Amino acid sequence: MAPRVLISDSLSPAALAIFKARGVEVDFQPELGKDRSRLAEIIGDYDGLAIRSVTKVTAKVLERAERLKVIGRAGVSVDNIDLAAATAKGVIVMNTPFGNSITTAEHAIALMFALARRIPAADASTRQGKWEKARFLGVEITGKCLGLIGCGNVGSIVADRAIGLRMRVIAFDPFLSPDRAFDLGVEKVELDELLARADFISLHTPVTPQTKNILSAENLARTKPGVMIINSCRAALIDEEALLALLESGHIAAAAMDILEKEQPSGHPLFSHPNMIVTPHLGASTKEAQENVAAQIAEQMSDYLTRDAISNAVNFPSITAEEAPKLKPFIALADRLGSFAGQLIESNIVKVSITYEGEVADLKIKALSASMIAALLRPLLADVNVVSAPTVARELGVVIDEVTRAAEADFESIVTLCVEAGGQERCIAGTVFNDGKPRIIMINGIKVDAAVGPSMVYVTNEDRPGFIGRFASILGNAGINIATFALGRDREGGSSIALVEVDENVPEKVLDAVRRLPGVKEAKALRF
Numbered sequence: 001m002a003p004r005v006l007i008s009d010s011l012s013p014a015a016l017a018i019f020k021a022r023g024v025e026v027d028f029q030p031e032l033g034k035d036r037s038r039l040a041e042i043i044g045d046y047d048g049l050a051i052r053s054v055t056k057v058t059a060k061v062l063e064r065a066e067r068l069k070v071i072g073r074a075g076v077s078v079d080n081i082d083l084a085a086a087t088a089k090g091v092i093v094m095n096t097p098f099g100n101s102i103t104t105a106e107h108a109i110a111l112m113f114a115l116a117r118r119i120p121a122a123d124a125s126t127r128q129g130k131w132e133k134a135r136f137l138g139v140e141i142t143g144k145c146l147g148l149i150g151c152g153n154v155g156s157i158v159a160d161r162a163i164g165l166r167m168r169v170i171a172f173d174p175f176l177s178p179d180r181a182f183d184l185g186v187e188k189v190e191l192d193e194l195l196a197r198a199d200f201i202s203l204h205t206p207v208t209p210q211t212k213n214i215l216s217a218e219n220l221a222r223t224k225p226g227v228m229i230i231n232s233c234r235a236a237l238i239d240e241e242a243l244l245a246l247l248e249s250g251h252i253a254a255a256a257m258d259i260l261e262k263e264q265p266s267g268h269p270l271f272s273h274p275n276m277i278v279t280p281h282l283g284a285s286t287k288e289a290q291e292n293v294a295a296q297i298a299e300q301m302s303d304y305l306t307r308d309a310i311s312n313a314v315n316f317p318s319i320t321a322e323e324a325p326k327l328k329p330f331i332a333l334a335d336r337l338g339s340f341a342g343q344l345i346e347s348n349i350v351k352v353s354i355t356y357e358g359e360v361a362d363l364k365i366k367a368l369s370a371s372m373i374a375a376l377l378r379p380l381l382a383d384v385n386v387v388s389a390p391t392v393a394r395e396l397g398v399v400i401d402e403v404t405r406a407a408e409a410d411f412e413s414i415v416t417l418c419v420e421a422g423g424q425e426r427c428i429a430g431t432v433f434n435d436g437k438p439r440i441i442m443i444n445g446i447k448v449d450a451a452v453g454p455s456m457v458y459v460t461n462e463d464r465p466g467f468i469g470r471f472a473s474i475l476g477n478a479g480i481n482i483a484t485f486a487l488g489r490d491r492e493g494g495s496s497i498a499l500v501e502v503d504e505n506v507p508e509k510v511l512d513a514v515r516r517l518p519g520v521k522e523a524k525a526l527r528f
Contacts, residue, residue: 003069003305005048008032008039008055011074012294015050022302024048040064048072048301051080059085070304072297075284076100078314087315094300094312097385098153099293100284105157107283108202108232109165111256115200115228116141118254120277142166147198149214150205150233151176151186152381153395158202159186170194173205174348174380180397195222202230203237208380217242225251232258232283240270247273258283314385327363330415333430333438334368336452336528337417338375340428340440343526344458345376347422351399352376357414358407369402372417411441443488446497450486453501456526457511462519463489463496470517471498478510495521 002025007015010030019026027046032039033055043049043065050072051057057071062085071081073095086093114120117138125132146162148155151171159169169186172194181188191214194201201223205211215229215238223229229252231238240261246252247270256277260268270276284290303309310316354372356365367386374389384392393400407414416429429442440450444460457475461467468487475482483501490496506525514523 003047004045004067005050005301005305006032006043006046007050009050009052009074010054011050011052012291014291015074015294015298018295018298019302022299022306024302024305036061043068048305050074050297050301053077053080055080057081057086062086062089062091065089065091070094070301072301074099074290074293074297083315092304092310092313093315094297094304094310095314095385096293096296096300097312099296100289101153101157103286103289104232104283105154105161106286107258107279108154108158108204108230109161111230111232111258111277111279112141112146112200112202112228114277115230115254115256118275121274141200143168144199145170145197147172147189147194147201148186149173149191149194149201149203149237150211151181151184152204152392154233155202155204156184156395158204159184167200170197174210174346175377175396175398177348177350177397180395183397191219192222195219196224198224198227200228200230203233205233205237206381207234207236210380212236213239215239215243217245220246220252223252226253227251228253229255231256235259235261244269244273247275312385316386327367329432329436329438330360330363330368330413331371333415333432334372335375336438336440337415337428337430338372339378339528340452340458340526341417341419341426342376342379344426344524345379345419345421349376349393349396349398349419349421351401351420352393353401353403353416353418353420355403355405355414355416355418357405357409357416358412360413360415361404361406365402365404368415369400372415373400376417376419414441416442440486440499443497443499446488446490446495448486448488448497448499450499451484451501452528453483454528455502455505456528457498457500457502457506457514458522458524458526459498459500459514459520460522461496461498461517462521463491463493464519467496467517467519468498471514474510474513474517475500475502475506478507478513480504480506480510 002023004025005019007028016026040061043061047067048070052074059082068091070092076095076097078093078095081093118136122136145168148171151173162169163185170189171186172189172191176188217239220242243255254275258279259281300311354369370386370389373393374384374386377384377389411431414429414431418425418427427444430438430440432438438452440448481503483503486499488497511523511525
């Protein structure tokens with residue numbers, strides 16, 4: 001029987017044609033996404049669900065999806081899908097991470113032109129019968145400095161277009177390597193320098209703990225007087241109240257927003273400012289982009305439903321049903337190793353070296369590496385997934401080396417991850433015991449034996465008497481219970497490592513107390 005796919009949102013006819021050409025039966029109901037109860041009633045009859053942003057795939061909908069194997073989101077964001085519920089149900093969730101990139105980048109450039117020449121206000125004035133040529137004096141963009149906060153997939157396209165317009169481009173992006181910056185023709189700078197130099201600032205970074213409110217009131221005040229700001233990315237990147245205040249003071253000459261904190265706002269304060277341009281989230285709204293993402297998601301879903309091939313999955317690596325039982329525990333280990341390293345690194349990654357030793361070397365290591373790299377990048381790139389991670393890493397200029405070799409140690413399988421970043425290298429190794437649970441067995445050359453729990457504390461220190469007691473006392477006095485305590489050292493009196501599982505998150509003030517202990521070099525809270 002041919003697989004059946006339900007399309008519950010408006011999707012380009014190109015998708016229907018591809019499904020049919022691949023032998024997939026299609027039920028096109030573009031208004032169904034607005035009726036969640038009706039969707040839940042019929043979803044059990046389909047193998048695939050293709051959506052855009054209107055359909056909300058909730059846990060209740062998924063409870064009724066007895067046949068569902070794959071959900072395809074024509075676009076990047078999967079916020080309208082309950083990923084945890086889909087994963088628990090065994091449903092693959094796919095998106096199209098790069099289908100909107102050119103369109104979004106072009107919209108940012110269009111907004112920059114509109115700001116520079118005050119086009120919307122001049123158009124409105126002229127339509128009112130006025131001819132206010134002197135009022136709408138603009139500025140040239142040629143020779144101006146464009147500052148990009150984020151220079152990934154979209155940001156790099158904006159840089160290319162801006163350089164073609166004879167602009168000077170500088171970029172702040174911790175993951176942008178010097179080699180990649182050179183290839184793009186941009187100058188890599190720190191945020192403070194970008195704020196001080198840029199005539200235009202354009203945002204192209206995901207929202208993470210490090211980037212949320214990156215254009216805060218304080219940072220906006222440090223921008224160059226007369227700067228123009230474009231946000232076609234995420235509302236949470238900028239303080240809207242501070243933006244309005246600096247527009248009113250004249251420090252910020254103009255701003256353009258394609259996204260606001262509250263969509264479809266009524267009477268938003270920014271609307272009344274004459275030097276403000278607001279568009280209704282049009283970054284991906286072109287005919288070409290919508291056709292691209294529709295065709296791409298139809299191809300991906302068809303490949304999975306007819307050939308078991310998985311592309312751009314956000315919740316599962318590319319593995320077959322036969323490989324899954326053997327690979328599953330090592331996927332968990334790869335995720336823990338990558339997450340461990342990613343939470344310790346705070347600067348751009350230059351190189352990633354992964355060594356597979358023993359029996360694990362005979363498995364599908366590309367899936368393991370993808371999981372590891374995704375976990376490594378996720379602390380600063382929230383939208384990265386196991387499929388897109390290798391591509392994203394390459395775009396960031398990260399060199400990835402994979403090595404396989406026969407077992408040379410006491411374990412049947414060992415996976416070692418080494419990351420070069422910020423002028424130093426961190427190496428973490430792990431294995432899987434017979435219970436199927438991942439274990440950390442080496443950190444930076446020091447042997448340990450540590451299970452990985454949800455909440456952990458990692459400490460490096462000088463090997464001195466009394467440290468363990470003082471460290472444990474700090475946690476105890478803070479009411480934090482220790483579940484496991486793993487120690488390792490390179491030699492007596494040398495360097496030591498403590499990896500401690502605790503029952504709750506460790507507050508920063510507790511970590512500060514640990515850092516003040518004699519001989520402590522580093523103390524970090526880790527979440528898995």
